[in-house]
Amino acid sequence: MLEQQLINALSLGSVYALFALGFTLVFGVLGVINLSHGAIFMLGSYAALLLVEQLALPLWLAMLTAMLAAGCLGLLIDFLVLRPLRKRNAPHLAPMIATIGVAIMLTNLAQGLFGAANQRFPVGTIPEDSFTVKDMHVTEVQIGIVLISFGLMVMLLAVMRRTQLGRALRAIAESPKAAYLLGVNVEGLFFLTSFTAAALGGAAGVLVGLSFNAISPFMGQPMLHKGIAVIILGGMGDIRGALIGGLFLGFAEVMTIAYISSDLRDAVAFGLLFLILLVRPSGMFGKVLERKA
Amino acid sequence: MLQFDHVSKNFGGLQVLQDVSFSVPQGGIFGLIGPNGAGKTTVFNLITGLIRKSGGAITFNGNALDGVAPHKITRLGIARTFQNIRVFKEMTLLQNVVVGMHDQLDYGVAGVLLNLASFRQAEERARERALELLSWVRLEHKAHALADSLSYGEQRKLEFARALATNPKLLLLDEPVAGMNPSEKTELMAEMINIKQRGFSIFLIEHDMRFVMGLCDQIAVLNFGKIIAQGGPDEIKNNPEVIEAYLGKEEAA
Amino acid sequence: MAEWWEGFWLTYNTVVYGVGVNALLALSIYLTLSCGLLSMANAAFMGIGAYAAALISMQTDLSFPVALAASAALPALVAMLIGIPTLRLSGVYLAMATLGFGEVVRVSVINLEFTGGPMGLNGIPPKTEFWHIVLILALTLYCLARLRRSKIGRAFEAIKEDEIAARLMGVNVARYKLLAFVLGAIIAGLAGGLNAHYTFTIGPNNYGFDHAVDILTMAVFGGTSTLIGPTLGAAILTLLPEALRDLNNYRLAVNGLILILVILYLPQGLWDPRRIRAFWQKRREQRTAGKVI
Secondary structure, three states: OHHHHHHHHHHHHHHHHHHHHHHHHHHHHHOOOOOOHHHHHHHHHHHHHHHHHHHOOOHHHHHHHHHHHHHHHHHHHHHHHHHHHHHOOOOOOHHHHHHHHHHHHHHHHHHHHHOOOOEOOOOOOOOOOEEEEOOEEEEHHHHHHHHHHHHHHHHHHHHHHHOHHHHHHHHHHHOHHHHHHOOOOHHHHHHHHHHHHHHHHHHHHHHHHHHHOOEOHHHHHHHHHHHHHHHHHHOOOOHHHHHHHHHHHHHHHHHHHHHOOHHHHHHHHHHHHHHHHHHOOOOOOOOOOOOOO | OEEEEEEEEEEOOEEEEEEEEEEEOOOOEEEEEOOOOOOHHHHHHHHOOOOOOOEEEEEEOOEEOOOOOHHHHHHHOEEEOOOOOOOOOOOEHHHHHHHHOHHHOOOOHHHHHHOOHHHHHHHHHHHHHHHHHHHHOOOHHHOOOEHHHOOHHHHHHHHHHHHHHOOOOEEEEEOOOOOOOHHHHHHHHHHHHHHHHOOOEEEEEOOOHHHHHHHOOEEEEEEOOEEEEEEOHHHHHHOHHHHHHHHHHHHHO | OHHHHHHHHHHHHHHHHHHHHHHHHHHHHHHHHOOOOOOOOHHHHHHHHHHHHHHHHHHOOOOHHHHHHHHHHHHHHHHHHHHHHHOOOOHHHHHHHHHHHHHHHHHHHHHOOOOOHHHOEOOOOOOOOHHHHHHHHHHHHHHHHHHHOOHHHHHHHHHHHOHHHHHHOOOOHHHHHHHHHHHHHHHHHHHHHHHHHHHOOEOHHHHOHHHHHHHHHHHHHHOOOOOHHHHHHHHHHHHHHHHOHHHHHHHHHHHHHHHHHHHHHOOOOOOOHHHHHHHHHHHHHHHHOOOOO
16 A cells, blocks of 8 residues: 555665765765765674673664674775775776775675674563554664765754765865865875765664664675666765665665566666666756766 | 957857957967966867857958867868977876877878878878977987987977868967976077968967067957957056956056 | 696686686777777667577577577667667766666576576577687777778777867767777677687576676786786686685685785786886886896
C-alpha cells in the first residue's frame, strides 16, 4: 500500500542520502571522487558490530564510536594517500584510481579478518519495537534511521550555511588557491572534511547494518554504486543534491520493487544515472558543465 | 575578408558585445584593441565557433560562420593562438606543429596499417613542412625537445608556428606578445611582418600599444562591448574617444 | 624434456592464455586512456564479446572464426550506440557513466533467460589454441603501433592534452573519441571471446566492476605511455598471483596495494621511457665525470 511504501522509501532514501553526503563533501571540497567511501561505510558497520559483540557497548555508544573510528580511517587515507598526491599536483584521475586501490585493500582485508559470510548483530541489540498507525507499519529502527540521518544532515547544512567554517569550506570548494590566499587553512580543512565525510559514511554503515542485520565485507560495493548514482543525480559537490537525490533514489527503488520487480532493484540506480547523464550531466543542482560548442 | 555585421553576444543577462561591426581586409595586419574585459577574446571565440553569437552576422570570404564547428573552421582557412598558451606540453615541437597539418594529411586506414607509400610520403612532407615552419620562428634547433621545456616566449612562437601549419588564410592571434621581453617582442614583430609578406592575413588582439601601432595597418577599438573607432594607426592615436577610454588610462598609468 | 613440457603445459596453459587475454584487455583500456578517456566499460565489452561468441559456439554450427568475429562486432555496435551520448562527458563523469553502463550490462545479463541468468553459460566448447591468442595479440600490437605513428595517434594525444586546441587544429574530437572507444571495445570483445573458449564457463560476475578495476590496474601499473607498458603490466599482474599462491586470500589486497604504490611513486607506471632514459642519461653523465657509481 502506497503509504507503507513511502515510509520504506523515506527510510531507505535517508540512508542513501547520508552515504552520498560524505561522498559529495569530499568531491566538493577536495575535488576527489573517493571510491573507498564504500569500504569505509562497510568498516563502520563492522566497527559497531565488534563494539557491541566484544565490548558489550550500548548501541548508541557503539554507533558514536564507530563513527569516530570511521572518521579516523578517512583521515588516515587522506594523509597517506590523498595528501601526497595533492603535494605533487597529480593528474586529476590519479586520486580516484588510488582510492580504488584503497577500497580493494580494505575490502579484501575485511574478508580475511571477518570472513565472507554475512554477520548479524547479537540477538537483542536491535530494537524490535514497531508502531502501527492506520495500517502503516513503522519500526523503531526506521524511525531511528530517519531521525539520525536527518539530524546529521541538518547539522552539516547548518555548519555549511551559517558558520565561518562553512564559509571557508565553500570558499575552498570554489577555488582552493584563492581560499589559501585569503588565509584559510586549506590543508587543515581538507583533513577535517575527510574525517567528517568518513564519519558520516560510517554512520550510514551502522544504520544499514542495523536495518538489514546483514554485515558483510561486500556491502560497500553496491552502496558505492548507489552513492555515485545519487551524487550525479543531485549534482556533484552539492549537499542539497545529495539529500534530495538520495531520497529520490530510495523512492524509485522502493516503488520498483513494489510495483515492477525486485530483480531490477539494482538496475534502477544505474538506469537513472544513465538517463541523467544523457539529459543533464550536471544533475539537479550541480553547476552546468560548460557546453563545448 | 572577415566581416562582423551588428554582432551581439550576451551570456545570460550580461551583454558582452553590442552591435559590433568591423571589416578585416585581406592581406595586412589588423588589430583589435581595448581595455581588459572589453570583449576582445569573445570576438575570437565567436569566430572560431567555440561560442554562438546572439545576433548579427559573421562572414568569412562570403561564408557565414554560423554554428560552424571549431574543427571545421580550420578547413575554412582560419587558425588561432590563445591568450593562455595551449601548446601540447608532452609532445615535441615537431609533433605539435605536425598536428596542425592534421586536415592536410590525406591517407586512409590501409595506408597507415600497411605503411604504404602514400602514408610514408605524406608523413615525410608533413615533417619537412613542420621543420620549415619552426625555422620561420627560429625554433628548428629544438624540434625534438618537449614543448614543456620551452620558455614562455618560445612557447608563444611554437603556437604561432603550429597555427601556420594549418595553412590558414587568416591568422587570429590572441595577445601574441603578452609576457615577452622587449627583444622577444621585436623579434616576433619582424616574424609577423615576414608572415604577412608571405601572403597570410593577420588579425590580432593586443594591449601593447607600441606593438600595435608599429605593426598594424588597420585598427579597431573595442570598449565595453562596442566598437568606438576604426581606422589607421594615426587616426586611432588621435581619436579623442579612444584616448579617453584607453590610451588615457595608459598615459595616466 | 617433452614430458616436462607437457606436464608444465597441462598445469599452466590457462595462465599463459590468461597473460595473452589480459594483455589484450590492458591494451584496450590503454587505447582509450591515450585519448584522454577513462572508460571503465571494457570489462562489460569483454562480457558482451564472451557471451556473443559462446552463444554462437553453443547454439549454432558456425565455426570459431565466425564466433570471434561476433565477439568483435557486437561490442563495437554497442560501443557506437552508447559512445555517442556518453563521450560528450569528460573525465570523472565519463568514468562514472561507463561504470554505470557496466553495471547495467551485468544486471541485464543476470535477468535474461538466454544468457543463462546468474549461473551463466556452461560447457563452452574448448576452441582457443595458443596460436589464436598469439596471432590476435600480435595483430593488435602491430595495428596499435602503426596507429600511434599516424595522424590518428597524434590526434589522440592532442585530444588528451588539450581538447580545445586540438579542435582548432582541425581534429574532429568527437569522432576520434568514438574511434578510440569503439576500437577499445573491439579488442576487449575479442579478449572475451578467446577467454570464453578456454574457460568452458562464463558468468555475469566475471565482467563486473572488480574486473574493470583489474584491467585498469594492469594498464596503470605497466605504464600508459607506450604499448609495452600495458602488455608488461598484464604479464606481471597475471603471473604474480601464481607466484604468490600462498597469499591467495590476500591476493586482492596486494593488488590494491600495488595500485596505490604505483600511483604514488611511479605515476607513469613501470615502463616509463622518459624515466628510463633519464636514468641512463644520469649514469652516462656520472661515468664521464669520473664519479664512482
